[in-house]
Amino acid sequence: MSTIQTQGTEEIHPDVLLVNRAREGDVEAFEKLVRQYDRQVFRIAQHITQNREDAEDVVQDAFLKAYEKLDQFQGNSKFYTWLVRIAVNESLMRLRKRRTGRMVSIDEDVETDEGSMPRDLADWAPDPEQMYEQSEMAEILRKTIQGLPPGFRVVFVLRDVEGLSTEETAESLGLSIPAVKSRLLRARLQLRERLSRYFRDRNKDGVK
Amino acid sequence: MTCSEFLAHLDDLIDDQVTVPMRTELEEHLRGCEHCVVTLNTTRKTIEIYRKHEIYELPNELRERLQKAILAKCKKC
Numbered sequence: 001m002s003t004i005q006t007q008g009t010e011e012i013h014p015d016v017l018l019v020n021r022a023r024e025g026d027v028e029a030f031e032k033l034v035r036q037y038d039r040q041v042f043r044i045a046q047h048i049t050q051n052r053e054d055a056e057d058v059v060q061d062a063f064l065k066a067y068e069k070l071d072q073f074q075g076n077s078k079f080y081t082w083l084v085r086i087a088v089n090e091s092l093m094r095l096r097k098r099r100t101g102r103m104v105s106i107d108e109d110v111e112t113d114e115g116s117m118p119r120d121l122a123d124w125a126p127d128p129e130q131m132y133e134q135s136e137m138a139e140i141l142r143k144t145i146q147g148l149p150p151g152f153r154v155v156f157v158l159r160d161v162e163g164l165s166t167e168e169t170a171e172s173l174g175l176s177i178p179a180v181k182s183r184l185l186r187a188r189l190q191l192r193e194r195l196s197r198y199f200r201d202r203n204k205d206g207v208k
Numbered sequence: 209m210t211c212s213e214f215l216a217h218l219d220d221l222i223d224d225q226v227t228v229p230m231r232t233e234l235e236e237h238l239r240g241c242e243h244c245v246v247t248l249n250t251t252r253k254t255i256e257i258y259r260k261h262e263i264y265e266l267p268n269e270l271r272e273r274l275q276k277a278i279l280a281k282c283k284k285c
């Protein structure tokens with residue numbers, strides 16, 4: 001059993017304390033971790049699998065797997081990053097099951113020029129969010145992000161929605177940092193391009 | 209600086225990870241290029257909107273059911 005590693009004066013992350021208690025069989029400590037991260041795991045799983053039932057299964061399986069593998073958790077990465085990696089793998093497994101015969105991987109380099117150069121250069125309305133009802137807006141955002149290749153989608157979600165750093169995203173996905181960076185740029189630009197259709201300022205002509 | 213060169217630094221600019229001299233160069237490009245101004249602003253807005261809207265919410269009822277199922281299994285481990 002590993003002990004708490006303290007490097008210099010670095011503070012011990014509260015999650016590490018919970019992990020240590022859970023390793024000793026304290027289920028309540030693990031419950032706290034579940035409550036803290038279940039929403040995020042669910043969101044990530046939904047984004048990858050695009051299927052509600054699969055996402056529910058992923059939440060269960062990811063936490064159970066994490067619980068079983070707690071001994072393998074090294075204090076040198078964040079518990080959350082480690083958990084996300086498990087959740088991403090579980091999600092990809094589910095996605096593959098549904099799309100039998102189709103390669104599903106986040107490593108495959110998606111060769112596409114879409115979004116590498118912005119085409120739609122119309123400026124957006126000053127407050128695009130006032131153009132749509134809340135539920136309409138959610139639908140637009142879902143539809144738009146679902147159109148991205150899974151490898152782009154997941155990088156955008158981890159970096160920009162869940163707020164992981166580039167390094168943490170790379171670690172969670174088993175990708176290199178340059179790969180994360182190039183995907184993030186393309187994901188952001190593609191989403192921007194696609195959202196322009198909905199949010200363009202109708203009172204102005206595009207920049208020519 | 210060309211638009212492609214500007215785009216290559218777009219993410220660093222958005223994430224506030226550019227050096228001071230680089231920022232000056234990028235801002236210089238922006239002063240003369242309306243296209244890149246639009247791209248920068250709308251890309252920022254894209255990120256902001258996705259951050260703000262919870263598009264896959266985990267309803268409380270389901271959340272509790274999942275938590276119970278997970279913990280019941282953990283106790284059996």
Ligand SMILES: [Zn+2]
Pocket residue numbers: 210211214237241243244
């Ligand atoms: Zn430009």
